[in-house]
Amino acid sequence: MMRWLIALLLVLNLATLAWQWDAFARWGWGPHTHQEPERLLKQIRPDALKIEIPSAPLPAEASSAASP
Numbered sequence: 001m002m003r004w005l006i007a008l009l010l011v012l013n014l015a016t017l018a019w020q021w022d023a024f025a026r027w028g029w030g031p032h033t034h035q036e037p038e039r040l041l042k043q044i045r046p047d048a049l050k051i052e053i054p055s056a057p058l059p060a061e062a063s064s065a066a067s068p
Contacts, residue, residue: 022030040046 018024019029020031024030
């Protein structure tokens with residue numbers, strides 16, 4: 001019984017791997033890897049977005065934030 005269970009799990013793992021590698025895509029069973037290019041086209045001034053990483057807090061700020 002245990003051998004059949006291990007064999008079944010092995011077959012299911014191989015099928016999952018094949019699915020992820022688009023082996024079943026020709027039949028319409030591929031993973032959902034579609035992007036949404038229409039969202040990129042709808043962006044208004046994407047170059048205006050600026051991402052800043054906050055600097056490390058000063059020692060005085062860290063001690064006041066640690067004690068409530």
